[in-house]
Amino acid sequence: MKKTLLIAASLSFFSASALATPDCVTGKVEYTKYNDDDTFTVKVGDKELFTNRWNLQSLLLSAQITGMTVTIKTNACHN
Numbered sequence: 001m002k003k004t005l006l007i008a009a010s011l012s013f014f015s016a017s018a019l020a021t022p023d024c025v026t027g028k029v030e031y032t033k034y035n036d037d038d039t040f041t042v043k044v045g046d047k048e049l050f051t052n053r054w055n056l057q058s059l060l061l062s063a064q065i066t067g068m069t070v071t072i073k074t075n076a077c078h079n
Contacts, residue, residue: 024049024077029064032057044072 027045035041041050042060049072063070 021073021075022077024072024074026069026071028067028069029060032060032064042072044070047072047077049074049077 025045025047030043030045032043033041035050039050039052040054040057040060041048043049060070062068
């Protein structure tokens with residue numbers, strides 16, 4: 001019971017924090033690439049963004065391969 005509650009609480013916290021983050025760009029993933037400094041770059045729409053969060057790689061690559069539309073939410077979005 002405690003384990004389930006902890007997971008539910010963690011998911012609700014993640015969802016609330018994700019909703020509080022503004023949308024940066026929405027569109028299809030044009031390309032992805034690995035960088036020499038151990039970061040991962042993705043281009044969506046007119047924005048090229050990078051992350052060092054390796055758990056996002058497989059999601060972004062899957063979105064690119066399947067042609068899914070993604071919404072990138074970040075406080076570090078540059079115009």
